[in-house]
Amino acid sequence: MEAGIVGLPNVGKSTLFNALTCSAAAQSANYPFCTIEPNEGIVSVPDVRLDRIASLIKPQRVVPAALKLVDIAGIVQGASEGQGLGNKFLAHIREVDAILQVVRCFEDDDVIHVSGKIDPVADMEIIETELMLADLQTLENALPKAERAARGGDKDAKLRVAAIKRCQAHLDDGLPLRTLEAPQGEREAISSYGLMTAKPILYIANVDEDDLRGEGALVQAVREYAEQGGAGVVPVCAKLEAELAELQEPERGEMLRELGLAEPALSTVAREAYRTLGLQSFFTAGEKEVRAWAIPIGATAPEAAGVIHSDFQRGFIRCEVYTLADLEELGSEKAIRSAGRMRTEGKGYVVNDGDICHFLFNV
Secondary structure, three states, X not given: OEEEEEOOOOOOHHHHHXXXXXXXXXXXXXXXXXXXXXXXXXXXXXXXXXXXXXHHHOOOEEEOEEEEEEEOOOOOOOHHHOOOOHHHHHHHHHHOOEEEEXXXXXXXXXXXXXXXXXXXXXXXXXXXXXXXXXXXXXXHHHHHHHHHHHHOOOHHHHHHHHHHHHHHHHHHOOOOHXXXXXXXXXXXXXXXXXXHHHOOEEEEEEEOHHHOOOOOHHHHHHHHHHHHOOOEEEEEOHHHHHHHHHOOOOHHHHHHHHHOOOOOHHHHHHHHHHHHOOEEEEEEEOOXXXXXXXXXOOOEHHHHHHHHOHHHHHOEEEEEEEOHHHHHHHOOHHHHHHOOOOEEEOOOOEOOOOOEEEEEEOO
């Protein structure tokens, strides 16, 4: 699964992306449409549980979970009608699983805002409107074909027509599809359309260095807007995070202490992006490696095994499971087994966030 970073031009989107992925690429020029093709990067998801497991297992290496980020070129008003490079940008957004929208909450006379003023809510509304208009266009194009098939007695097509019309009515009310409550069957019927406002969204408020915790009026306005759609908000100073990303320890730790921060804000962004994608982690632990694996919330044991290798899922027999609390209390896997705390789970087991698993399989 992957998340796309979007925003109007000159909001700090590429600065944030480069910092997140520790990219050494040059920063974008100060004008719209500077990133024509999306950049892609892999971001580690910080998890203190890994270090706690490793302190007892003593592995040769520790591997965090990761997620894929795509830096999508700046959207402008009129993108749904092909303005700028609108069609390309919207196509890239359709391909991702979640949206991370960077919103400008900082003043800088040297960085031109395309609207001529700093108004984060207006910026959010521009992008939301463009995505809703594009979704309406997608639905309008799909409806005639679905109606023809429905008239021929196709039950799936009838469900598709109902789903399309429900979505159109919701969008006509000015509401994104992520706020629509629809039957699961209808959602599945139109899942192939890549409707953008149905994707989960996380807002990243790019703040000044004097508002690192996002307590200013601009970020508060972003939070109020985000709450209407049940979305999260993370305040980040992309410029500062880019500087931190270039430092090595202990310089990075010293700078964080001077700022009164426990960790870079990018760590919070990575974890919140992970959550927005509907992901959680399970762990595998051994002498060679302690590793976190990303799975969708609700994944079964065979599905989790398949993340490691398809053979694990195909030949799944059972899963042995214990918790970090068991490990910290008893000190080792051997002691967990001796105490009868190593659980054996079958194909129907739904993996919990934080489970430490061993999979047994045969192919």
